[in-house]
Amino acid sequence: MTTATSKRLPSPWGRLRARARDHRSLTILAGWAIVASVLPVIVMIPPLSTFQPESLWIDGFANAGVFILLAMGLNVVVGLAGLLDLGYAAFFAIGSYAYAFGASPFTNLQIPFWPMLLVGAVVAATLGILLGAPTLRLRGDYLAIVTLGFGEIVPAVFLNASAFTKGTNGIGGIYKPELFGFQFTLENPVPYYVAMVGVLAITMVFLYRLQGSRLGRAWMAIREDELAAASSGINTITTKLLAFALGASTAGLAGVFATSKLTFVGPGQFGFQVSFTVLAMVVLGGMGNIWGVATGAFVIYTIQAVLLKELNQFFAVLHVPILQSIDFVQYQYLLYGVALVAMMLLRPEGLFPSSRRRQELHATSDDVADVPPPTEALGA
Amino acid sequence: MKYGKLGALGAGALLVFSACSGTTATAAPGTSTAPGGSSAVAAGAWCVGGTVKIGTELPMSGGETANGAPTANGVKLAIKQQNAKGGVAGCKLDINVQDDALNGVHDPQTGAKNMQTLVADAAVMGVVGPFNSGVAKAEIPISNGAGLLMCSPANTNNGVTQPPEGDTYRKTNPTKISYIRTASPxxxxxxxxxxxxxxxxxxxxxxxxxxxxxxxxxxxxxxxxxxxxxxxxxxxxxxxxxxxxxxxxxxxxxxxxxxxxxxxxxxxxxxxxxxxxxxxxxxxxxxxxxxxxxxxxxxxxxxxxxxxxxxxxxxxxxxxxxxGSAHDLADNTFTAAYTTEFGGAPGAYSAAAYACAQIIIASLDKASATATDLASAREGVRANAVNSANTFATVLGSLNFDKYGDNVHPxxxxxxxxxxxxxxxxxxxxxxxxxxxxxxxx
Amino acid sequence: MTVDFRRVIRPVAIGTIALLTEYALLGTQQFANALTLGAIYALIALGYTMVYGIVELINFAHGDIFMVGSFLAMWIMTTVLGLSGPVTNLLNLVGLLSIVMFATMVGMGFIGMFIERFAYRPLRHAPRLAPLITAIGVSFILQNIISSLFGPSPVNVPQIVPLDKFAFMGGKIGYLNVFMVVLAVVLMIALQLFVGRTRLGRAMRSTAQDREAAELMGVDINQTIAITFFIAAALAGAGGVIQGLYFGSIKFDLGFFVGLKAFTAAVLGGIGNTTGAAIGGFIIAFVEVYATVLGYTQWSEVAVFTVLILVLVFRPSGLLGQQLGERA
Structure with missing residues (x-):
């Protein structure tokens, strides 16, 4: 928005923007601090306050944070590096089970929560590398199917290797986090909320730094034209592997966090629905834009967890025959489907796109000078 | 899990076998001895706003609608019949319906969130649900911490109640049982x-x-x-x-x-x-x-x-x-009442959910004598329901619950x-x- | 006239070896089961492979098209024809089956063309990710439409072909099993003839090879692609008909796993290669049945997906496919 005049005489807003550009990490941290303190206030205002009490909103925000983490991680893989991962829930499952093994009566271990966050991330990243190393050479859409298969295999292994995972019964009684002697409880969601905001802020700073780094630019180069990237000296396999590992580790983090809050993990929680929901969040939010996918994840989670149910109750009271008989929760997946198709046809860059991505996705054959031929653009 | 379709079971439940000990709290709607039979009774001070709720926590959407919806209907029927008789001790009943299906599949995470919602609603006196044992394992730690009674019409997994696994879900209050179930394990x-x-x-x-x-x-x-x-x-x-x-x-x-x-x-x-x-x-x-x-x-x-x-x-x-229940009851009034109300035959777990609602109603009736506010009424419901000295006459026959919340006479x-x-x-x-x-x- | 090694001898050899190995490991009865299941997978796999061959799109919704086909067939049998059980008169049975099969295949063909026209064609020049995500969206839409029309619980299909059996080589084989396998083979041969011998088939092959060049030679690209989707969906519809007849029960989420297995079959056979897809279908069915015979049913899905990953990693071109190049 900086115009020629504001260049000579910067407005306060312009100066703020310039500052924000120079101190990106601080800006993100400040942004999260503002968001985190404003959200609890907003939900005290009607009509939001009439939906549910504030403690439940805060609890819901902590849960939404899990999906924001997942979406930010998948964004690295799909949005930045252009690799379509349809089995992302597998890494979420791996992180969850890692925490269950590290801190539950089942194994008699009680490793504290904070180091387990790191362990979960590392274990998930390792499995990401093990899967990625042989498969990342594949064409983009083959990779999608391989990851889809992987996404089915992982929960099946947790289900069937019942001697090690308690199989279909799942692992319960998992320990809750503790910080300097302060014990988190299920009755009070605020500590989880604060911890979640902390994890999110740090992850986002990290991802932003990465995006602007040499590695981040290499990812985008690969996404836009792998051949060209390779010929300019980028090691495409290692670079893609790093994206895969990083996405997996973020999902691992999310898994540890979610499990410590739920205190239970079972193989049925990680079906393909989870992978597809997160993908929908990334696509609708705007692939490639970290704040965009975070917002997309937050909005979709809140809609599915709160608003769809409220809509049901709202229309049940209204006594409008047609609207009353529609169960909006029931049609959630239909809505996802329609949204995905409509989004790809009308606004493929998502609701909050990154500028670079928008250019790329709206490319026609006339723009060959700026961007590579469209059919070759993605992992082809 | 699982109760058979108890279509042949009657609402006017009689004691199938005599109560072993203690008091018998009767809450069989349709019988003249039911509590709160007189609508002239004014609600006590504990009944804030004149209405309390029974929660349901079941899968209500997607492929599992067929499991949850008829089950919740069993609770709705019990509430309607009780309200027709003036509610419990003059206090009207309402329902708080929660759905634990996420994307059409029952989800422990959503169940846990719903349980938090029900705990936060001070008017909820007891919860009927959940349907799936995996969901129960994520919810019992919450209800145990908050002292809110859950009555599952369908769970049968041993580990939900029985030690050593059952103990891990009751860590906050190991001796305060907050979960009972009607089905035989x-x-x-x-x-x-x-x-x-x-x-x-x-x-x-x-x-x-x-x-x-x-x-x-x-x-x-x-x-x-x-x-x-x-x-x-x-x-x-x-x-x-x-x-x-x-x-x-x-x-x-x-x-x-x-x-x-x-x-x-x-x-x-x-x-x-x-x-x-x-x-x-x-x-x-x-x-x-x-x-x-x-x-x-x-x-x-x-x-x-x-x-x-x-x-x-x-x-x-x-x-x-x-x-996993007694067959004895040849009385058809439950099926008839259900069919009249909802225009279709009861689901597999409708009668069990109805029985859970009966237990909550009877416990509330008993608790209302001493309750001073919603919190003490809620705790009274929990304490009465899990007390093995109390026997409940329900549509499934008479039920009482042992120290872990399992039916004493399966x-x-x-x-x-x-x-x-x-x-x-x-x-x-x-x-x-x-x-x-x-x-x-x- | 020399026999082309690549096109004739190799497929025949691989097919024969696969069938003989299957038979040796499974015995008559389980071999019949595997062949029957394989017939369904093969019919679906053909659709994946044809669509991929011509527009390089993994039609993620293809499994759901198969599912819709099974529901369409059920609807035709119960609501339109009023059937409820086995038809014992052979002439009547043949007549009714032909009607159901023809109506379902044509109906599904048009649905396939419709999806292509409105969901995929606008994205033909978009980056690859776009149509794939659209396909996922279409898959959700199809599943949810069916579940709201017919309900989320399993729906019964009238098994109009009697489930009688005859003794054969130490086993008992159902007439329906034979019918299914024969039908699948006939449809595959018809497809081969269509692609290989007709003008439209030639247009399809040339479009798959080089779209621009084909267009310059006067091939109507839009029409050719539409016809490919029509045929793919019609074959899936045929699969849906026999799925219902054989199992007697269908469900709205049926397409996801069956579709995934059929896709694995297409990849195994060499994507873009119709003979390969058919052989792949029978091999995947064999892997599944063999896991069951060994007592590892709960691992059979893992086995199928492991096969998929291994094939893609070590031989991305599949058993019969051409080298696709190592370019990422």
Whole structure:
């Protein structure tokens, strides 16, 4: 928005923007601090306050944070590096089970929560590398199917290797986090909320730094034209592997966090629905834009967890025959489907796109000078 | 999990067997002795706003709507009937419906969130649910911390209540039980089916197939252990996930081992109806008895949508089933009342949910005498319901609960399919019932 | 006239070896089961492979098209024709089956063309990710439409073909099993003839090879692609008909796993290669049945997906496919 005049005489807003550009990490941290303190206030205002009490909103925000983490991680893989991962829930499952093994009566271990966050991330990243190393050479859409298969295999292994995972019964009684002697409880969601905001802020700073780094630019180069990237000296396999590992580790983090809050993990929680929901969040939010996918994840989670149910109750009271008989929760997946198709046809860059991505996705054959031929653009 | 369709059970529940000890809190709507029978009673001060709620926590959307919706209807019916009589001690009843299905599949995470919601609603006196044992394991720690009663109409997994696993869910308040269930646990239902197949039907070898779900694996394991203990031969045990569409190769492989019977460890919605239908067509298994738990013995006559006999059709002959409750009640008022209210036959768990609501209502009636506010009423409901000295007359017969929240007097009823009934489409007929001692008595 | 090694001898050899191995490991009865299941997978796999061959799109919704086909067939049988059980008169049976099969295949063909026209064609020049995500969206839409029309619980299909059996080589084979396998083979041969011998088939092959060049030679690209989708969906519809007849019960989420397995079959056979897809279908069915015979049913999905990953990693071109190049 900086115009020629504001260049000579910067407005306060312009100066703020310039500052924000120079101190990106601080800006993100400040942004999260503002968001985190404003959200609890907003939900005290009607009509939001009439939906549910504030403690439940805060609890819901902590849960939404899990999906924001997942979406930010998948964004690295799909949005930045252009690799379509349809089995992302597998890494979420791996992180969850890692925490269950590290801190539950089942194994008699009680490793504290904070180091387990790191362990979960590392274990998930390792499995990401093990899967990625042989498969990342594949064409983009083959990779999608391989990851889809992987996404089915992982929960099946947790289900069937019942001697090690308690199989279909799942692992319960998992320990809750503790910080300097302060014990988190299920009755009070605020500590989880604060911890979640902390994890999110740090992850986002990290991802932003990465995006602007040499590695981040290499990812985008690969996404836009792998051949060209390779010929300019980028090691495409290692670079893609790093994206895969990083996405997996973020999902691992999310898994540890979610499990410590739920205190239970079972193989049925990680079906393909989870992978597809997160993908929908990334696509609708705007692939490639970290704040965009975070917002997309937050909005979709809140809609599915709160608003769809409220809509049901709202229309049940209204006594409008047609609207009353529609169960909006029931049609959630239909809505996802329609949204995905409509989004790809009308606004493929998502609701909050990154500028670079928008250019790329709206490319026609006339723009060959700026961007590579469209059919070759993605992992082809 | 799982209660059979208790369509034959009546609402005007009488005591099936005499209460063993203590007081009998009666809450059978439709009988003249019901509490709060006079609408002239004014609500006590504890009843803030004149209305309290019963929560339901069930899967209500997607593929599991068929599980949750009729179950919640059982609670709605109980509330409506009680309100028609002036509520409980002058306090009207309402419902707080929560759905634990996320994207059409029951989800522990969503269940936990719902339980937080119900805990936060101070007017909720007790919760009917959940439906799935996995969801229960994520919810009990929350209800235990908050002291809110849960009554599951469908859970049967041993670990939900019984130590050592059960203890891990009650860590906040180890002695304050907050969860009871009406169904007999797997440790009773599986073995009783094994006894029936071995002793009553005289079959010495069996093929077991489970659906890889918590209920199916649990009941399959306990069946297998008992059948072996009796001296029987388990020729093969398979696990087929509910995504299986082709059961023929499984049964073909099993038929080569000449089993004299088949145990379908699972439920019809998770594939056991299809397994029965396809298994019957395999050479060698055309006439052997197929036995199933109450997930298969849904007591729905042929033609009912989604019922085992409807799905399996002509393959339903020589099929036996166990149901984890007493059969005695020939009174049809529950079914009639349900059908009038909702325009269709009750679901498999409607009667059990109705019974849970009866228990909550009776406990509230008792607690209302001393309650001073909503919190003390809620705690009174919990304390009364889990007190093993209290016996509740319900649509399922009389129930009281032991130190872990399991039914003290579990019953198993045995049923058989008679293909001549329901106009040639087949229906379940009662064979016999057995009573068992408290599974947790020591 | 020399026999082309690549096109004739190799497929025949691989097919024969696969079938003989299957038979040796499974025995008559289970071999019949595997062949029957394989017939369904093969019919679906053909659709994946044809669509991929011509527009390089993994039609993620293809499994759901198969599912819709099974529901369409059920609807035609119950609501339109009023059937409820086995038809014993052979002439009547043949007549009714032909009607159901023809109506379902044509109906599904048009649905396939419709989806292509409105969901995929606008994205033909978009980056690859776009149509794939659209396909996922279409898959959700199809599943949810069916579940709201017919309900989320399993729906019975009238098994109009009697389930009688005859003794054969130490086993008992159902007439329906034979019918299914024969039908699948006939449809595959018809497809081969269509692609290989007709003008439209030639247009399809040339479009798959080089779209621009084909267009310059006067091939109507839009029409050719539409016809490919029509045929793919019609074959899936045929698969849906026999799925219902054989299992007697269908469900709205049936397409996901069956579709995934059929896709694995297409990749195994060499994507873009119709003979390969058929052989792949029978091999995947064999892997599944063999896992069952060994007593590892709960691992059979893992086995199928492991096969998929291994094939893609070590031989991305599949058993019969051409080298696709190592370019990422």
């Amino acid at each position: 797997d440790s009773i239902q599986g073995p009783s089916a094994a006894d029936y197949l071995y002793k009553d039907l005289g079959k010495t070898s069996v093929y077991i197939i489970d659906d890889t779900e918590t209920f199916g694996v649990g009941v399959g394991d306990t069946f297998q252990a008992e059948f072996k203990k009796l001296g029987g031969n388990v020729v093969k045990r398979d696990s087929a996930p509910k995504s299986t569409t082709d059961y023929t190769p499984l049964f073909t492989a099993a038929a080569a081992l000449n089993p004299q019977g088949v145990y379908l460890a699972g439920t019809t919605p998770t594939g056991m109806g299809l397994a029965l239908k396809q298994g019957r067509t395999v050479s060698g298994l055309e006439t052997v008895p197929f036995v199933g738990p109450d997930g298969v013995a849904d007591l729905g006559p042929g033609g009912t949508q989604g019922a085992t006999i409807t799905i399996a059709g002509a393959a339903s002959h020589d099929v036996y089933g166990t149901v 019953f198993i009823s045995f049923y058989k399919v008679d293909m001549t009934l329901a106009g040639g489409k087949g229906d379940w007929t009662f064979v016999k019932q057995e009573s068992f001692s408290d599974p947790n008595a020591q």
